[in-house]
Amino acid sequence: MTSAIATSALTKRFGKRTAVDVIDLDVPQGSVYGFLGPNGSGKTTTIRILLGLAAASEGTVHLLGERMPDGASAVLPRVGALVDGPAFHPYLSGRDNLVRLDAADRTATPADRRRRIDAALERVGLAAAAGKNYRAYSQGMRQRLGLAASLLRPRELLVLDEPTNGLDPQGTREVRHLVSEVAAAGTTVFLSSHLLSEVDQMCTHVGIMRSGALVAQGSISTLRSALATRLRIDTRAGDDAAEVLRRFGLRNVAADSTGVTGELGGAVPEDVVEELVKSGVPVRQVIIERPGLEELFVSLTGEGFDVDE
């Protein structure tokens, strides 16, 4: 099965600055792929190249099996996209903006245009404000209209660049629901975000960008399993507890004033606790710390999650 998006050694240079540095994206069909990275790490530039808006300096892009940008006219009608925020004509209504975009698509059928536009507006909760001028829209409504534009036709791939930008918590939840709905219908979703929690909640796969390079890529469960689960015991007898943990083969055991932690490895937590109690270690609390994306990110980059240069 071909990948929905596949790039090979994709590179983009602006003068001396390398914005995208030899990345090999592989987005499996049917996945919800989170393209994660701090602001300025090259996500939007990559998306622009994927969609044929910008030319790659080196490397190749295949979208739904078609070589880009040569196959743009054949493949882009099957792709919906939201890139770098919504953009519409301010003096046209939301609906007229969608009519205009649909009229630009020579492969769209005008006969059911109204129905498709109404359905898209309904889907993003914008039906009531469809007749208002775009300039009167709030940031959240603009974002919704951008999503509606990407859903004007059934798509095989949705590319959503920061889809929850500017949305309130309710809107964010609705987008999450929308993404899962679209994904359930079989559409591959490629969504970029700088919000770890967002990707954690929505995605099956993740690619992590850092300063233009793709530092990690794979299914979330695979990436997570590469990280060690840690066992934390809160106790005032830290040294005794550490002794027990070492006996069970836990690695990197470290004691501090409130307790002790160690990498669980193959040990069974229940057995460890039983042994602790038998050894007379007073256990106040036992926590199994499964690494989240945040820990994953830090472990991969050795850095925090700030704006890239």
Next chain:
Amino acid sequence: MSTSELIGAPAPAPTRTALPGTFLASELKLVLRRRRNLGMLGVLVAAPIVIGLALRASSSSGEGDGDAPAFLGEVAGNGLFLGFSGLLLLMPFFLPLAMSVVSGDSIAGEASAGTLRYLLIVPAGRGRLLATKYASCVLFGLITTVLVVTSGMVTGAALFSAGDVTLLSGTTIGFGETLWRALLMAGYAAVLLGGLAAIGVFVSTLTEVPVAAMATVAAIPVLSQILGLIPQLSWLHPWLLTDTWSVFGDFLREPIMTEAIGRGLLTHAGYAVIFLSFAWARLTMRDITS
């Protein structure tokens, strides 16, 4: 098994289903709905009315002027001449100004609003987008010149007498023939504006600031007319954009004098081909970063 069956999303294979004119109609509507453009159109259509009223006021006070430019002297005798006068008076500056605004905005306006990237993702196709934008500019020019001539002829007929038109060569033509000549003049003016529009669309591909493109394009006919006034540059004159912008009188001879008009059509076709090629080269190679 097709790809779409595999992943369960029923996305039909792209086929050409829309009528070829759909996009153009949509773009033209966009130009004509814009309040700024409507305002310019309104002013241009009002100009012959204002001229007519001014002539009417001065002629009723008995101050006829036989040396007036642009057939203004003829208007009192036959109001239909006001249609021709309108075009001649607006052609040096105001009609090209309106075209500068529309053509300068064509691509740069989309780039500055960010809508260019969404049109290309649709995908509108870069060449197709350029052709559509240019065609909508040319149609806007044609609509403008036809309305200016119509407004002038209607105003003239209302304020002065209307009847058979005596041509500059002395022959007299009837109303139907007059309308036909008027239409030819409006069409010729639209071709002249079409030459400018090609430059405008090209300049528009160079920037993301529409006002900069508009100002640059508006300066071109002015510059060209200034160069046309310098005798030392007479070798250059036949190639200037505006060299054939004032030959409307040739339509009012029997038979129509086609030498300058034909040269005008050719040079403007040349300008269109050259600058649309530049625009195409620029737009198809450019990274859309807005």
